[in-house]
Amino acid sequence: xxxxxxxxxxxxxxxxxxxxxxxxxxxxxxxxxxxxxxxxxxxxxxxxxxxxxxxxxxxxxxxxxxxxxxxxxxxxxxxxxxxxxxxxxxxxxxxxxxxxxxxxxxxxxxxxxxxxxxxxxxxxxxxxxxxxxxxxxxxxxxxxxxxxxxxxxxxxxxxxxxxxxxxxxxxxxxxxxxxxxxxxxxxxxxxxxxxxxxxxxxxxxxxxxxxxxxxxxxxxxxxxxxxxxxxxxxxxxxxxxxxxxxxxxxxxxxxxxxxxxxxxxxxxxxxxxxxxxxxxxxxxxxxxxxxxx
Numbered sequence: 001x002x003x004x005x006x007x008x009x010x011x012x013x014x015x016x017x018x019x020x021x022x023x024x025x026x027x028x029x030x031x032x033x034x035x036x037x038x039x040x041x042x043x044x045x046x047x048x049x050x051x052x053x054x055x056x057x058x059x060x061x062x063x064x065x066x067x068x069x070x071x072x073x074x075x076x077x078x079x080x081x082x083x084x085x086x087x088x089x090x091x092x093x094x095x096x097x098x099x100x101x102x103x104x105x106x107x108x109x110x111x112x113x114x115x116x117x118x119x120x121x122x123x124x125x126x127x128x129x130x131x132x133x134x135x136x137x138x139x140x141x142x143x144x145x146x147x148x149x150x151x152x153x154x155x156x157x158x159x160x161x162x163x164x165x166x167x168x169x170x171x172x173x174x175x176x177x178x179x180x181x182x183x184x185x186x187x188x189x190x191x192x193x194x195x196x197x198x199x200x201x202x203x204x205x206x207x208x209x210x211x212x213x214x215x216x217x218x219x220x221x222x223x224x225x226x227x228x229x230x231x232x233x234x235x236x237x238x239x240x241x242x243x244x245x246x247x248x249x250x251x252x253x254x255x256x257x258x259x260x261x262x263x264x265x266x267x268x269x270x271x272x273x274x275x276x277x278x279x280x281x282x283x284x285x286x287x288x289x290x291x292x293x
Contacts, residue, residue: 011048012039015261019248020053023060026132027243034240035258036062053247054261127212130183130235133242147212147238148178154241154251168202171252175204181213183235189219192232196223199230206230208255210237231256 014035021028036049040062051059128144137153151169155162162171169176177195179187192209199207209232220232233240233256240258241251253259 010046011050012043012046013050013052014039015052015054015056016059016247017249017253017259017261018053018059018244020055020057020059021247023058025246027246028059030239031243031247031258032060032062034236038257040064124182127183127235127238131239131242134246137242137245145182147180147210150238151176151178151210151241154238154245157245158249158251160250160252165202166198168198170202170204173205174252175199175202175207176252176255177202177207177209177230179209179211179213181211183212185213187211187213187215192219192223196227196230208233208237210255211235212238233257 016031016035018031023029023032032051035051039049040046047064048061049063050061053059126144127147128138128141128150131150133141133150134157137150137157140153141150143149148164148167148169152162152164155169155171160171162169164170167178167180169178175198177198179191179195181187181191191211192215195209199209207230209230211232212235215232215234224231237255240254244251244254244259249259
């Protein structure tokens with residue numbers, strides 16, 4: 001959506017705690033999109049989010065999406081919404097067999113394909129095949145469906161000390177508790193209770209629960225409100241760790257959310273109508289540099 005030059009564009013500069021990378025690389029674009037979405041959700045008055053690396057290198061930018069304006073003459077009648085016609089639901093092919101014929105011993109039993117739908121589950125893909133991993137990590141991975149081994153290799157690839165205690169990966173006083181579930185499977189409250197007990201037993205000061213499965217949003221937020229030291233993330237957390245390794249960042253810091261660089265307090269400057277600097281917060285992220293141009 002074009003912006004009029006007379007309207008000031010409210011812009012925020014976010015610095016990711018990574019060395020940098022090619023703006024066209026998939027790992028860079030994933031982080032730029034996520035940072036933009038998180039920033040727009042926390043700061044509704046912003047229009048543009050500029051993402052830079054640790055050294056100030058430009059990684060990309062995101063502009064808040066706007067709905068397309070409705071033409072003054074209104075929508076074309078062919079494009080205007082209209083009530084959908086009602087269709088009478090007829091029996092499916094699997095319902096064509098009469099129930100009475102199933103109870104008559106004189107009638108031959110029908111074939112199974114006429115009675116039951118095909119309920120065979122598709123072959124489950126390993127976790128590693130669903131993620132974009134650095135080549136060095138993928139080549140060392142023995143079991144492509146072992147999330148604990150995958151996280152350990154990501155931490156080792158960043159040159160960080162790592163220790164594994166069953167389903168807990170420890171590094172630099174932080175714990176990553178891995179829930180052994182398959183991709184997309186529901187994560188139950190007893191599983192989250194087990195993860196919290198494992199975090200307490202590890203003695204770490206902070207931690208993240210990672211799972212390839214699906215977590216209930218409200219339950220997770222309630223748990224993080226009761227103990228903010230333990231955060232939660234799904235398979236996107238593992239992918240974020242892999243992207244951090246590819247860009248020279250700390251994967252442990254990226255497990256729960258993109259890690260940002262703390263910007264120093266801005267020096268006092270004379271007031272200006274076109275530009276000012278300050279500090280804002282995006283969710284639980286670190287201070288960012290903000291400008292109004």
